[in-house]
Amino acid sequence: MALPSWTDTKLGTMKRAALWLVSVVGEGNTFTKENVKDAFPGVSQADRRVRDLRKHGWRIDTNREDPSLGQHEQRFVAQGEPVWQPGKGSVPAQSLTxxxxxxxxxxxxxxxxxxxxxxxxxxxxxxxxxxxxxxxxxxxxxxxxxxxxxxxxxxxxxxxxxxxxxxxxxxxxxxxxxxxxxxxxxxxxxxxxxxxxxxxxxxxxxxxxxxxxxxxxxxxxxxx
Structure with a gap:
């Protein structure tokens, strides 16, 4: 099944961010907050929506998990729940207080x-x-x-x-x-x-x- 386009503005920002990671960044590759801003110009809190993907099983490492990364780098390690599909991504995993x-x-x-x-x-x-x-x-x-x-x-x-x-x-x-x-x-x-x-x-x-x-x-x- 073909993936929806990450540029489709009818999708929510988190869904678009997930599709951007899969389609543009690719598993195992790095990106920065500036890359996110460039991909989603004028979209507020796009970087936060990327972080929200972790609640749905997506593995996105920073230099806290991977010391080889620079301070402003992140690595898309593995895809989690396909949040762009109907019924997916609406109920995030409970975070610890x-x-x-x-x-x-x-x-x-x-x-x-x-x-x-x-x-x-x-x-x-x-x-x-x-x-x-x-x-x-x-x-x-x-x-x-x-x-x-x-x-x-x-x-x-x-x-x-x-x-x-x-x-x-x-x-x-x-x-x-x-x-x-x-x-x-x-x-x-x-x-x-x-x-x-x-x-x-x-x-x-x-x-x-x-x-x-x-x-x-x-x-x-x-x-x-």
Whole structure:
């Protein structure tokens, strides 16, 4: 089925913006607010209508989700609901309030539930600092149904984990196969709600940040 024209002014701005992204920008490509203004001259809040598409499953990243992007760049990553079709796009997904967002962060201990990093900490082996946000995680339940739950996640894990589904039952089955010592170790981590990295892992992270000449010095010192 042929797509409607994004220049059709009879369509709402959000629908036109969605069609513009699909027809002109293309998935995987970048655009800026100036591009949006040029595409929709005289249309107020066109950039906001682009952002509204995220409520309908569209993935549009900024440098918050993708550090490779410039401050004014956005990337059209993936199309969501075809909002231009009849009956689509009229009821946006419910957004979290500031209070709900704070509650999720507090419940999750103010650290990423995927990698354990806290906001402002540097990722091991890099000089990049983490930022926390709320991700919507599909979780497969024991009865086979899927429920979307909110979870704290850092900017890097949000990018890498998009579209992934957690499976509670598979995890429980896997736990039953662990040896007693392994089960106790995991139980201790769960009770403490954290896993401490050993010194060797920390030294490895420090080593990876070094330039080539300095890495060679470390290799020689380790072999002596």
């Amino acid at each position: 500031d209070t709900q967002r704070r509650e999720v962060l507090a419940r999750d201990g103010h650290f990423c539930r995927s990698c354990g990093i806290a906001p402002g900490e540097e990722y091991p082996g890099t000089y990049q600092s983490a930022q926390l946000d709320i991700a919507r995680r599909p979780v497969k339940q024991s009865d086979g149904t899927v429920r979307v739950e909110n979870v704290a996640e850092c900017n890097r894990c949000r990018v890498g984990g998009r579209g992934k589904e957690a499976d509670v039952e598979a995890l429980i089955v896997g736990l039953s196969k662990l040896a007693p010592m392994e089960r106790q170790m995991l139980s201790d981590w769960i009770d403490a709600d954290q896993r401490e990295f050993g010194m060797v892992e920390r030294y490895w992270a420090d080593y990876r940040t070094l330039p080539a000449d300095s890495r060679e010095k470390v290799r020689k010192a380790l072999s002596d």
